[in-house]
Amino acid sequence: xxxxxVGPNREILxxxxxxLTCEQIAVxxxxxxxxVLNRINKLRKGYGAEVVxxxxxxxxxxxxxxxS
Numbered sequence: 001x002x003x004x005x006v007g008p009n010r011e012i013l014x015x016x017x018x019x020l021t022c023e024q025i026a027v028x029x030x031x032x033x034x035x036v037l038n039r040i041n042k043l044r045k046g047y048g049a050e051v052v053x054x055x056x057x058x059x060x061x062x063x064x065x066x067x068s
Contacts (some may be wrong), residue, residue, distance in 0.1 A: 003043065003047065003051070007039075008029040008031065008039075009039060009043060011028070011029055012025055012029060012036055012039055012040065012043075013040075013043065013051075013052065015028060015029075016040060016052065017053075022034075022036045022037045022040070040052060
């Protein structure tokens with residue numbers, strides 16, 4: 001299955017598969033980070049997680065640390 005070459009969709013996915021963040025991709029395709037994220041999510045919804053894989057978050061929850 002191929003992604004239609006509509007706007008920068010293919011380029012966004014190429015960078016996504018290389019492991020770049022939404023912010024890094026946004027700089028390369030001259031879009032905002034939020035627009036890149038929205039396009040990735042829309043492509044994932046249309047083509048599935050096998051074509052547009054999910055990534056693990058960089059956020060690490062430390063349950064032992066409590067704010068006093």
